[in-house]
Amino acid sequence: MSQAFRLKQSIEDAVIAGEFLPGDRLDEASLAERFGVSRTPIREALLQLGAEGFIDVRPRRGAIVSVPSPTRLFEMFETMAEIESACGRLAARRLTPDNDAAMEAAHRACEIAAREGDSEQYYADNRNFHEAIYRASRNSFLADQAFALHKRLSAYRRIQLRARNRLLQSLQEHAGVLEAIRAGDEQLAATRLHDHVLVQGERFSDMVLGLSASGRATTAGTRSGTK
């Protein structure tokens, strides 16, 4: 496969891993040197990431890691909540044994991680659980949208799972979601997933606001919207 696609993945990974923080510049020359290629494929990768909303590419002014305002971030979580609840609704309607088993397995893994208080592991297993629900919607397009948004929010979700009791609460919410999907109760599945996702957004927004209010504001959150 072409370099530009590999680079796109590498840069995205670096951003997700937190190597580049929101607000950091992604200048073409240094990325080109880092990966040992010319600016051309770097540019192409950056433009693609920009089109996906992952980073902010401002004409003639270079690319930076997006810095969503608290408002924007809340909007993103709210949208995630709506999309996830749609997945849950469809999953409840269309559940197959395969998808059921996949969700069950992911849930079990979450359970173990939560019991051990391993938030890093829970973060990974939680992702699998949610992805299992996306797939269970049996609408691959919707699932793709959900994946994409989940990735964009991962940086913010991770911070949020640090608290141990949040881990256990999250697990309980998962159980409730699973129950509703299995019962074929579309409405309940949708509501529970919606709340499960949105509570994260609310908590995170509060946290960001709290931070900037207490004076320990980072560059994130203090700037105006991304547009």
Add this chain to the structure above:
Amino acid sequence: MSQAFRLKQSIEDAVIAGEFLPGDRLDEASLAERFGVSRTPIREALLQLGAEGFIDVRPRRGAIVSVPSPTRLFEMFETMAEIESACGRLAARRLTPDNDAAMEAAHRACEIAAREGDSEQYYADNRNFHEAIYRASRNSFLADQAFALHKRLSAYRRIQLRARNRLLQSLQEHAGVLEAIRAGDEQLAATRLHDHVLVQGERFSDMVLGLSASGRATTAGTRSGTK
């Protein structure tokens, strides 16, 4: 602004206008000649459109206008239905006089176009109506997602509005949606919008299937999935 961004818009417009049909190749050389630029900004525009899912960019094999399979198309409409109903639900919850007025104006315009049987005009006004609902959700991120998907589906929606009675039915459905939003009935608004959008998808899928069955199959719809 840079050329690549203008070109991205131009190419997108050309696709939406139906100048390039699903399956058509978008080769860099001829586009470069057409717009009087080198291949570089064309490539950049195509890659961005590819990242947005608007076209299909296959490494080393060039770009083509996406050819969603009937299944994929149905999934896209179903996703659109879910996103629109989310917009409607939020709009019902948060409606402001400004947004109400905007929806009302767009609805009136649709009414005139429908009375005159001008499907081309209705197509444009219909778009405004739906966009007014997206904005009324007061979640700009969700609205952006809705805009983007609406654009991707526009080629398929247009064909569908040709039938005159469908115009009038669409208008009536709009009225019902508006009523529910104004009443603040989130559930009803969501359901009505969902059905309004999904019926288009179902009709279109039927049409595509009918076409390919009757032997008058175009390139669209007969190929396997986009991936």
Add this chain to the structure above:
DNA sequence: CATATATGAATTGTATGCAATATTAGAATT
């Protein structure tokens, strides 16, 4: 006649160079 293979043409992928614009630092003026 159908299939496989090889050769040439066309197309995409990357590197490099230069032009255009933005950013920064410094000098001049108030």
Add this chain to the structure above:
DNA sequence: AATTCTAATATTGCATACAATTCATATATG
């Protein structure tokens, strides 16, 4: 000292050149 203007510097945008791969055509082979 602060502000505005100017010049130097750095960075992005685009064009061109070449390399790598795919696609098309024709030829050979069973």
